[in-house]
Amino acid sequence: MAAILLAEVNVWLDVIFVILEILVFGVFFIVHLGVSIPTGRFKKQWIDKQWPKHDWAPPALPKFIHFQHLAMMLLLGLSGMYIRFPFFEGGRTPMRYVHYVAMVIVGLNFFWRLWYAFFSKERDWKEFAVGKKDLASLLGVAAYYTYFSNDKPHVAKYNVMQKLAYDLFGVLMIVQGFTGMALLTQPFLFGNSPREILIGWWLGPLVGGTAMAGAWVRIVHYSVNWLFIIVTTVHIYLAAGIDLPCTLDFFGIKKLEVDPNAYHHDHDDDHAAAPAHVPAAAEAD
Amino acid sequence: MKNRLPVAAGIAVMMLVLVPAVAFGATASTPMPTVTATPSISATAPYALDFTLPTESKAGCMVCHGDENLTRLKAGKEISYYIDAEAIDSSIHAKTLCVGCHLDFAYKAPHTDATAWQSTAKLACKNCHEKQFLTFGQGAHRRAVDVTGTVAETEAKKPLCGDCHGSHDIMQLTDSAAGKAALHENGYEICGRCHQDYWDNYNDYYHGAAYKVGAEDAPACWDCHGWHDILPSDDPASLVNEAHLVETCGTGACHDQHGTASDEFIKNAAAMIHGKSAVREENPVLVFFGRVLGAIGKLFGT
Numbered sequence: 001m002a003a004i005l006l007a008e009v010n011v012w013l014d015v016i017f018v019i020l021e022i023l024v025f026g027v028f029f030i031v032h033l034g035v036s037i038p039t040g041r042f043k044k045q046w047i048d049k050q051w052p053k054h055d056w057a058p059p060a061l062p063k064f065i066h067f068q069h070l071a072m073m074l075l076l077g078l079s080g081m082y083i084r085f086p087f088f089e090g091g092r093t094p095m096r097y098v099h100y101v102a103m104v105i106v107g108l109n110f111f112w113r114l115w116y117a118f119f120s121k122e123r124d125w126k127e128f129a130v131g132k133k134d135l136a137s138l139l140g141v142a143a144y145y146t147y148f149s150n151d152k153p154h155v156a157k158y159n160v161m162q163k164l165a166y167d168l169f170g171v172l173m174i175v176q177g178f179t180g181m182a183l184l185t186q187p188f189l190f191g192n193s194p195r196e197i198l199i200g201w202w203l204g205p206l207v208g209g210t211a212m213a214g215a216w217v218r219i220v221h222y223s224v225n226w227l228f229i230i231v232t233t234v235h236i237y238l239a240a241g242i243d244l245p246c247t248l249d250f251f252g253i254k255k256l257e258v259d260p261n262a263y264h265h266d267h268d269d270d271h272a273a274a275p276a277h278v279p280a281a282a283e284a285d
Numbered sequence: 286m287k288n289r290l291p292v293a294a295g296i297a298v299m300m301l302v303l304v305p306a307v308a309f310g311a312t313a314s315t316p317m318p319t320v321t322a323t324p325s326i327s328a329t330a331p332y333a334l335d336f337t338l339p340t341e342s343k344a345g346c347m348v349c350h351g352d353e354n355l356t357r358l359k360a361g362k363e364i365s366y367y368i369d370a371e372a373i374d375s376s377i378h379a380k381t382l383c384v385g386c387h388l389d390f391a392y393k394a395p396h397t398d399a400t401a402w403q404s405t406a407k408l409a410c411k412n413c414h415e416k417q418f419l420t421f422g423q424g425a426h427r428r429a430v431d432v433t434g435t436v437a438e439t440e441a442k443k444p445l446c447g448d449c450h451g452s453h454d455i456m457q458l459t460d461s462a463a464g465k466a467a468l469h470e471n472g473y474e475i476c477g478r479c480h481q482d483y484w485d486n487y488n489d490y491y492h493g494a495a496y497k498v499g500a501e502d503a504p505a506c507w508d509c510h511g512w513h514d515i516l517p518s519d520d521p522a523s524l525v526n527e528a529h530l531v532e533t534c535g536t537g538a539c540h541d542q543h544g545t546a547s548d549e550f551i552k553n554a555a556a557m558i559h560g561k562s563a564v565r566e567e568n569p570v571l572v573f574f575g576r577v578l579g580a581i582g583k584l585f586g587t
Contacts, residue, residue: 005553006553006554006556006557007489007553007556007557007560007561007564008564010490010557010561011561011564011565011568011571012568015568015570015571019570083491084490084491085490085494086494086495086497086498086500087498088498089498089499090498090499090500091498092495092498092499092500092501092502092503093500093501093502207549208547208548208549208550209546209547209548209549209550210547211540211546211547211550211551211554212547212549212550212553215550215553215554
């Protein structure tokens with residue numbers, strides 16, 4: 001039994017994540033979208049065109065970084081899946097190079113975005129920081145998205161679930177970068193490979209050798225890849241379904257109309273019944 | 286057919302001059318030829334000459350075998366006897382005479398004698414490649430003979446050199462990247478068509494599945510199992526016996542990095558190489574969906 005543990009774990013991962021992705025897709029694109037019809041949200045947004053208003057428009061640089069990030073993540077996902085499930089002839093070596101190049105660009109983008117968030121003139125790290133007020137609004141936001149409430153609490157530009165999702169993306173990228181590097185076995189670092197340097201000396205003895213450590217890290221890398229796919233599925237649904245104008249602006253398709261008097265991510269629910277609504281700038285932690 | 290005398294005389298002269306040359310030129314000994322000037326017959330038309338002995342340029346044999354229409358009806362099946370001259374010329378044996386491998390060539394045209402000429406040709410390699418043949422004799426593919434020297438029917442099904450290496454288009458392997466690459470991508474023809482079950486379950490993520498779509502760095506069967514002296518995995522001397530897996534997987538360009546191919550890893554990874562299919566077949570979720578899809582298929586009559 002122990003000898004087939006790796007095979008068992010890998011097959012179960014394939015099964016679980018495929019089912020999970022199908023479920024997530026169904027829950028959002030069928031169930032959530034379907035429920036938006038009787039609750040009136042669908043009509044309000046897609047027919048009456050009452051989308052959230054904004055007193056800001058996404059700046060150019062984050063949009064550029066986001067677009068690059070999207071393209072490279074697509075390439076990483078595609079090439080990564082090919083490496084595991086080769087589905088056309090003769091693609092292993094080219095797809096590996098695609099994976100490496102996309103990995104480098106995503107890595108550079110990541111550091112660029114960190115610089116933008118913490119050190120640029122527009123430094124916006126506070127937009128992603130989760131504070132006490134954000135956490136206090138968590139249940140309210142969850143209730144809004146699950147149709148238990150028509151009021152979405154506003155405490156900042158992004159709601160708490162957005163912030164958590166975006167922050168999770170950053171954490172997953174760090175994990176994916178680390179595990180991805182730990183899969184490299186070419187000894188180009190003074191005779192040692194990234195795998196030996198990153199995991200060989202500490203994880204190796206715990207699981208039965210450096211190669212075995214690599215096998216487990218590959219499992220983590222593959223799992224995180226699926227987490228990206230699942231989180232991105234939700235992100236695409238919410239971005240297009242909740243705030244289409246902002247999404248169109250993000251991709252340069254249609255410029256976002258800025259309303260200086262609007263709250264960040266305002267919506268058309270009953271504002272009078274939502275005393276928690278205050279300008280985002282004043283609420284940001 | 287009108288000028289038989291000059292033709293017969295020509296043949297006699299050629300015999301005197303060429304047959305010794307052929308006999309000494311070929312790396313294996315050939316029987317003394319007996320010429321029977323029976324007309325050669327193509328599927329489409331008679332040839333312009335009665336019969337031509339093999340020459341150093343192979344032109345004699347290729348007069349007939351260079352014709353794409355050279356076929357014979359055998360047990361209701363049309364068999365082609367066409368030989369691609371370009372394939373021979375680009376092979377490593379371009380300079381070897383036909384009778385160097387077709388040792389039992391009977392100098393009759395058409396060659397209607399019921400001889401084991403295919404086996405003879407497939408085994409003729411041993412005359413030059415003695416070392417490889419001796420190694421082959423230590424592997425599972427050697428043909429056992431009983432005390433009477435008879436080869437049992439099951440033994441006779443085992444492959445000879447030519448069954449794996451091919452015939453007229455054999456490429457150079459030693460110091461030849463192209464030859465090695467051509468061999469590498471031929472796993473099904475070489476091993477899979479006999480070992481269909483192992484070919485089918487060779488589909489793990491990074492070895493089998495990748496190999497089957499042409500990954501140059503994915504191992505072919507023989508990269509793990511060995512070749513001429515290949516043995517079943519339960520044989521203690523087999524390269525894929527449990528006792529040798531670390532050594533087998535940990536050498537070459539595979540899992541040899543600073544001795545990282547540990548027992549734990551190799552046992553796990555090796556079990557997955559031919560074991561993933563079985564694991565998938567036993568996975569309860571996949572079994573369930575397989576049954577559901579099967580039922581739906583039956584419902585729609587597919």
